[in-house]
Amino acid sequence: DAKTTQPPSMDCAEGRAANLPCNHSTISGNEYVYWYRQIHSQGPQYIIHGLKNNETNEMASLIITEDRKSSTLILPHATLRDTAVYYCIVRVAFNNNDMRFGAGTRLTVKP
Amino acid sequence: NAGVTQTPKFQVLKTGQSMTLQCAQDMNHEYMSWYRQDPGMGLRLIHYSVGAGITDQGEVPNGYNVSRSTTEDFPLRLLSAAPSQTSVYFCASSSVGPFSIQVDTQYFGPGTRLTVL
Secondary structure, three states: OOOOEOOOEEEEEOOOOEEEEEEOOOOOOOEEEEEEEEOOOOOOEEEEEEOOOOEEOOOOEEEEOOOOOEEEEEEOOOOHHHOEEEEEEEEEOOOHHHOOOOOOEEEEEEO | OOOEEEEOOEEEEOOOOOEEEEEEEOOOOOEEEEEEEOOOOOEEEEEEEEEOOEEEEOOOOOOEEEOOOOOOEOOEEEOOOOHHHOEEEEEEEEOOOOOOHHHOOOEEOOOEEEEEO
16 A cells, blocks of 8 residues: 555646645655656656655755655646646655555646 | 667457567666556556566566566566456666665656557
8 A cells, every 4th residue: 555645636727836745644764755747648757756855856846844744746837748647655765666656646737 | 768668569468368568778777677557546566676687576466477687678478368467567667776865766668558358
């Protein structure tokens, strides 16, 4: 079973920030939070990951609460091409065998 | 780099037939894995390999065999196809080097859509 809980779907207006929440209340101290997305049944694509500090890259920002029990993925200026299923995954670093994909959040960016 | 490639893209089998799904990567990654994705669900790990000559079972290994004779290739064999194996199959690879957390991401192939009648 996935160790995370995500809303099944969200909508966002094009050009606005998309904030995707994830609950991981049972996260262990050595587990990282990873985000992947899957566009229209293509292979999943890595977005970002973090341990406890907030992270930012060219695609998104990751905000992790101080108690690490939840996080938010932020797409700062959503485009139609960001419409996808977003997966939040927690696992120990380099332990690919523990990549538990849940159902994810289906984000629809609307014009 | 081509990244992770998978062949075929689509395949239709009859119950009881066997076939091999091919996966190759050109990034010199040690770790490779196979997932299946059923409609409306997330990916589930079938088998994985941490290097040439080493394979192990994932969450849903029954009905599938794998081998890893080279770093580049990781084929998935269906021994006797069943309708329950109708799914989309993804291959993935990653580096397992502990030298930098920045390389700790998996790269996925485009998938093989398999239908078993």
